[in-house]
Amino acid sequence: MLGRSILKHFTEINNDDSNNAYQYKCLGTGMSRVQDGDGLIKLDLLDESSVSQTLDKFQPEIIIHCAAERFPDKVALDPVRTMKLNVDSTAFLSKECCRIQATMIYISTDYVFDGGINTGVFPPYKPDSITGPVNDYGVSKLAGEEAVLASKEGASSSHIIVRVPVLYALDCESLDESASLTVANALKKKKSDDGNDKKAAKVDNWGVRFPTLVDDIARCIRLIVDHSIATTQKSDGKCNVEGGTIFHVSSPQSCTKYELLKIMGDILKVDSSHIEPDPEPPAGAPRPQNTQMDCSQTWIILNPTEDFQFTPLREGMDLALRRFKSTEAKSRSRRWKFC
Numbered sequence: 197m198l199g200r201s202i203l204k205h206f207t208e209i210n211n212d213d214s215n216n217a218y219q220y221k222c223l224g225t226g227m228s229r230v231q232d233g234d235g236l237i238k239l240d241l242l243d244e245s246s247v248s249q250t251l252d253k254f255q256p257e258i259i260i261h262c263a264a265e266r267f268p269d270k271v272a273l274d275p276v277r278t279m280k281l282n283v284d285s286t287a288f289l290s291k292e293c294c295r296i297q298a299t300m301i302y303i304s305t306d307y308v309f310d311g312g313i314n315t316g317v318f319p320p321y322k323p324d325s326i327t328g329p330v331n332d333y334g335v336s337k338l339a340g341e342e343a344v345l346a347s348k349e350g351a352s353s354s355h356i357i358v359r360v361p362v363l364y365a366l367d368c369e370s371l372d373e374s375a376s377l378t379v380a381n382a383l384k385k386k387k388s389d390d391g392n393d394k395k396a397a398k399v400d401n402w403g404v405r406f407p408t409l410v411d412d413i414a415r416c417i418r419l420i421v422d423h424s425i426a427t428t429q430k431s432d433g434k435c436n437v438e439g440g441t442i443f444h445v446s447s448p449q450s451c452t453k454y455e456l457l458k459i460m461g462d463i464l465k466v467d468s469s470h471i472e473p474d475p476e477p478p479a480g481a482p483r484p485q486n487t488q489m490d491c492s493q494t495w496i497i498l499n500p501t502e503d504f505q506f507t508p509l510r511e512g513m514d515l516a517l518r519r520f521k522s523t524e525a526k527s528r529s530r531r532w533k534f535c
Contacts, residue, residue, distance in 0.1 A: 197365045197373055198303065198410045199224065199262040205414040218422055223254045227263070241285040251292055258421060259293055260301045261286065267375065268307070268333040268481035275332050282336035287343035290355060294347055300355040301417065302344045306406075306446065307334035308359065311484030319488035323359075323442035331481040356420065357442045359489060360413050361406040366515050376407040377516060379453050380460045383468060401454035401473030404486040408447040409507045416445045416494070416504065423498050441497065444489040447506040456513075463514050464521065
């Protein structure tokens with residue numbers, strides 16, 4: 197989801213924008229959803245030989261590593277596979293970047309923080325704030341960060357970590373692809389055996405989230421790369437991204453899942469009166485209540501010529517949910533695919 201947007205912002209959004217000082221030749225890779233004609237290369241990050249061969253053939257100067265198992269509940273069900281993908285493949289890829297003198301940009305998460313549960317350190321979190329993940333997903337991503345930072349010690353290349361919150365996109369094939377959009381599934385009214393509506397459903401009104409559009413993250417990553425190249429360009433003309441920096445990138449707009457669902461119901465004109473706010477921590481893998489990130493250092497470093505504006509939540513959700521509605525011509529009335 198994020199990878200698609202990043203690839204677009206480094207290729208399609210390239211030539212005619214005067215704000216883009218650099219142009220990039222890009223190679224996009226994927227695994228489970230690569231299809232013929234989409235221009236992506238199928239690459240299993242757990243296959244170290246294939247990874248090395250791909251890097252040697254393309255010779256990238258920058259690698260943006262977006263792949264991960266990112267759903268905490270799925271991570272809890274298969275922690276061994278998660279560690280292989282989120283940690284082991286990240287460690288190998290970061291070492292390979294050092295071998296070919298490429299910069300790695302590692303996408304991490306706000307879930308490396310605990311919301312103050314154990315550390316006593318509360319949000320908003322700065323890049324150097326004490327970490328302390330409370331679930332296996334956060335543990336694996338923090339271990340990925342540590343592997344990235346360890347691999348560059350003594351190497352001529354350098355790496356960057358970008359922490360992001362829960363994300364959503366405008367081109368998701370299903371609601372379940374995004375941990376934000378999947379909230380809309382709660383709008384479905386389920387029937388009991390006698391055909392009557394079931395009792396009201398409860399939705400998390402405990403956890404504070406900061407849903408951010410992937411296009412906004414991609415724009416910021418491009419700013420990070422452009423800025424770093426501008427400040428550390430090699431004399432031979434090759435790019436050398438200044439690393440060792442942890443960036444926080446997040447929309448400042450907060451909401452709970454319940455508040456987000458009410459916004460979605462209003463956008464879709466779907467009755468949400470059967471939904472009740474749940475003030476208790478959700479079931480499943482443990483989650484921190486609030487991991488708001490302080491992004492001020494990001495803007496101090498980048499110093500963009502114009503204020504970086506994040507997409508307002510309601511506007512973004514309106515655009516993201518449009519693909520899930522259908523129009524019935526006979527009745528000339530809108531129906532929602534998930535109603």
